[in-house]
Amino acid sequence: VTTATFTATGMTCQHCVSSVKAEVSKINAVTSVEVELSSGQVTVNSSTPLSDKDVLDAIAEAGYAAQVSSR
Amino acid sequence: VTTATFTATGMTCQHCVSSVKAEVSKINAVTSVEVELSSGQVTVNSSTPLSDKDVLDAIAEAGYAAQVSSR
Numbered sequence: 001v002t003t004a005t006f007t008a009t010g011m012t013c014q015h016c017v018s019s020v021k022a023e024v025s026k027i028n029a030v031t032s033v034e035v036e037l038s039s040g041q042v043t044v045n046s047s048t049p050l051s052d053k054d055v056l057d058a059i060a061e062a063g064y065a066a067q068v069s070s071r
Numbered sequence: 072v073t074t075a076t077f078t079a080t081g082m083t084c085q086h087c088v089s090s091v092k093a094e095v096s097k098i099n100a101v102t103s104v105e106v107e108l109s110s111g112q113v114t115v116n117s118s119t120p121l122s123d124k125d126v127l128d129a130i131a132e133a134g135y136a137a138q139v140s141s142r
Contacts, residue, residue, distance in 0.1 A: 015086030 001031070002049045005069040006042040008059050013037070016064070023062040027054050042066065072102070073120045076140040077113040079130050084108070087135070094133040098125050113137065 011017060017035045024033045024044055034043040044055055052068050059066040082088060088106045095104045095115055105114040115126055123139050130137040 012083035013087060015090065016084060019086065 002046050004044050004046070004050060004052070004055065006044070006052075006055055006059065006066050007069050008035070008040045008042050008064040008066040010064045011035075011037055011040060016062075019062040020059055020064060023058040024055060027058055040066075041069065073117050075115050075117070075121060075123070075126065077115070077123075077126055077130065077137050078140050079106070079111045079113050079135040079137040081135045082106075082108055082111060087133075090133040091130055091135060094129040095126060098129055111137075112140065 008020060011020065014037065017037050020035050020042060021033045024030060024042065027050060029046040029048045029050065030044060031047055032045045035041070042059065044050065056066050079091060082091065085108065088108050091106050091113060092104045095101060095113065098121060100117040100119045100121065101115060102118055103116045106112070113130065115121065127137050
Protein backbone atom coordinates (compact mmCIF):
# COMPACT_ATOMS: atom_id res chain seq x y z
CA VAL A 1 0.00 0.00 0.00
CA THR A 2 1.24 3.45 -0.96
CA THR A 3 0.03 6.63 0.70
CA ALA A 4 0.42 10.06 -0.87
CA THR A 5 -0.83 13.40 0.38
CA PHE A 6 -1.86 16.53 -1.47
CA THR A 7 -3.26 19.90 -0.46
CA ALA A 8 -6.29 21.23 -2.29
CA THR A 9 -7.48 24.81 -2.03
CA GLY A 10 -10.94 26.25 -2.46
CA MET A 11 -13.12 23.56 -0.96
CA THR A 12 -15.88 25.24 1.03
CA CYS A 13 -18.22 22.47 2.12
CA GLN A 14 -18.83 18.75 2.30
CA HIS A 15 -20.14 18.75 -1.26
CA CYS A 16 -16.70 19.88 -2.38
CA VAL A 17 -15.11 17.15 -0.27
CA SER A 18 -17.37 14.57 -1.88
CA SER A 19 -16.56 15.71 -5.39
CA VAL A 20 -12.81 15.51 -4.75
CA LYS A 21 -13.18 12.06 -3.23
CA ALA A 22 -15.24 10.88 -6.18
CA GLU A 23 -12.76 12.09 -8.79
CA VAL A 24 -9.65 10.80 -7.04
CA SER A 25 -11.35 7.47 -6.35
CA LYS A 26 -11.67 6.92 -10.11
CA ILE A 27 -7.90 6.59 -10.52
CA ASN A 28 -6.76 3.04 -11.10
CA ALA A 29 -5.17 1.34 -8.08
CA VAL A 30 -6.69 3.82 -5.60
CA THR A 31 -8.06 1.92 -2.63
CA SER A 32 -9.21 4.80 -0.41
CA VAL A 33 -9.28 8.57 -0.31
CA GLU A 34 -9.66 10.83 2.71
CA VAL A 35 -10.30 14.53 2.31
CA GLU A 36 -10.24 17.03 5.17
CA LEU A 37 -12.23 20.16 4.48
CA SER A 38 -10.55 22.48 6.98
CA SER A 39 -6.97 21.82 5.89
CA GLY A 40 -7.61 20.79 2.31
CA GLN A 41 -5.55 17.67 2.88
CA VAL A 42 -6.21 14.84 0.46
CA THR A 43 -4.75 11.49 1.52
CA VAL A 44 -4.73 8.79 -1.12
CA ASN A 45 -4.02 5.12 -0.52
CA SER A 46 -3.27 2.93 -3.49
CA SER A 47 -2.15 -0.59 -4.18
CA THR A 48 0.65 0.67 -6.43
CA PRO A 49 2.40 4.07 -6.48
CA LEU A 50 0.47 6.77 -8.30
CA SER A 51 1.69 9.54 -10.55
CA ASP A 52 1.30 12.86 -8.71
CA LYS A 53 0.02 14.36 -11.93
CA ASP A 54 -2.85 11.89 -12.12
CA VAL A 55 -3.99 12.87 -8.65
CA LEU A 56 -3.57 16.59 -9.26
CA ASP A 57 -5.50 16.23 -12.51
CA ALA A 58 -8.32 14.42 -10.73
CA ILE A 59 -8.55 17.14 -8.10
CA ALA A 60 -8.54 19.75 -10.88
CA GLU A 61 -11.34 17.83 -12.58
CA ALA A 62 -13.37 18.28 -9.41
CA GLY A 63 -12.70 22.00 -9.71
CA TYR A 64 -9.89 22.69 -7.22
CA ALA A 65 -6.28 23.70 -7.38
CA ALA A 66 -3.90 21.41 -5.52
CA GLN A 67 -0.28 20.70 -4.89
CA VAL A 68 1.78 17.86 -3.56
CA SER A 69 2.12 18.12 0.20
CA SER A 70 5.61 18.36 1.61
CA ARG A 71 6.86 14.82 2.21
CA VAL B 72 -47.88 30.37 -12.88
CA THR B 73 -47.05 31.27 -9.29
CA THR B 74 -43.70 32.65 -8.19
CA ALA B 75 -42.51 32.56 -4.59
CA THR B 76 -39.16 33.64 -3.17
CA PHE B 77 -37.22 32.41 -0.18
CA THR B 78 -33.86 33.23 1.33
CA ALA B 79 -31.54 30.38 2.24
CA THR B 80 -28.47 30.79 4.41
CA GLY B 81 -25.27 28.81 4.48
CA MET B 82 -24.75 27.95 0.83
CA THR B 83 -21.07 28.28 0.05
CA CYS B 84 -20.62 27.03 -3.49
CA GLN B 85 -22.32 25.84 -6.65
CA HIS B 86 -22.66 22.34 -5.22
CA CYS B 87 -24.88 23.82 -2.52
CA VAL B 88 -26.89 25.66 -5.15
CA SER B 89 -27.36 22.43 -7.07
CA SER B 90 -28.52 20.52 -4.03
CA VAL B 91 -31.12 23.17 -3.16
CA LYS B 92 -32.37 23.23 -6.75
CA ALA B 93 -32.62 19.46 -6.81
CA GLU B 94 -34.62 19.23 -3.58
CA VAL B 95 -37.02 22.07 -4.38
CA SER B 96 -37.52 20.74 -7.90
CA LYS B 97 -38.95 17.54 -6.44
CA ILE B 98 -42.01 19.36 -5.07
CA ASN B 99 -45.15 18.67 -7.07
CA ALA B 100 -46.21 21.49 -9.41
CA VAL B 101 -42.78 23.13 -9.40
CA THR B 102 -41.85 24.10 -12.93
CA SER B 103 -38.52 25.85 -12.35
CA VAL B 104 -36.19 26.87 -9.56
CA GLU B 105 -33.51 29.53 -9.60
CA VAL B 106 -30.98 29.80 -6.79
CA GLU B 107 -28.53 32.65 -6.41
CA LEU B 108 -25.48 31.77 -4.37
CA SER B 109 -24.42 35.28 -3.34
CA SER B 110 -27.79 36.38 -1.97
CA GLY B 111 -29.21 33.00 -1.06
CA GLN B 112 -32.34 33.85 -2.99
CA VAL B 113 -34.42 30.88 -4.08
CA THR B 114 -37.08 31.69 -6.68
CA VAL B 115 -39.64 28.99 -7.30
CA ASN B 116 -42.09 28.92 -10.17
CA SER B 117 -44.99 26.52 -9.97
CA SER B 118 -48.15 25.74 -11.86
CA THR B 119 -50.22 26.02 -8.69
CA PRO B 120 -49.49 27.89 -5.42
CA LEU B 121 -47.12 26.05 -3.08
CA SER B 122 -47.17 25.77 0.66
CA ASP B 123 -44.27 27.79 2.06
CA LYS B 124 -43.60 24.97 4.47
CA ASP B 125 -43.07 22.49 1.65
CA VAL B 126 -40.43 24.72 0.12
CA LEU B 127 -38.74 25.46 3.44
CA ASP B 128 -38.72 21.75 4.21
CA ALA B 129 -37.13 20.97 0.85
CA ILE B 130 -34.40 23.55 1.44
CA ALA B 131 -33.85 22.10 4.90
CA GLU B 132 -33.59 18.66 3.34
CA ALA B 133 -30.73 20.00 1.24
CA GLY B 134 -29.12 21.13 4.49
CA TYR B 135 -29.84 24.86 4.69
CA ALA B 136 -31.89 27.13 6.86
CA ALA B 137 -34.29 29.36 4.97
CA GLN B 138 -37.10 31.80 5.42
CA VAL B 139 -39.81 33.30 3.28
CA SER B 140 -38.55 36.44 1.57
CA SER B 141 -40.44 39.64 2.29
CA ARG B 142 -43.25 39.93 -0.27
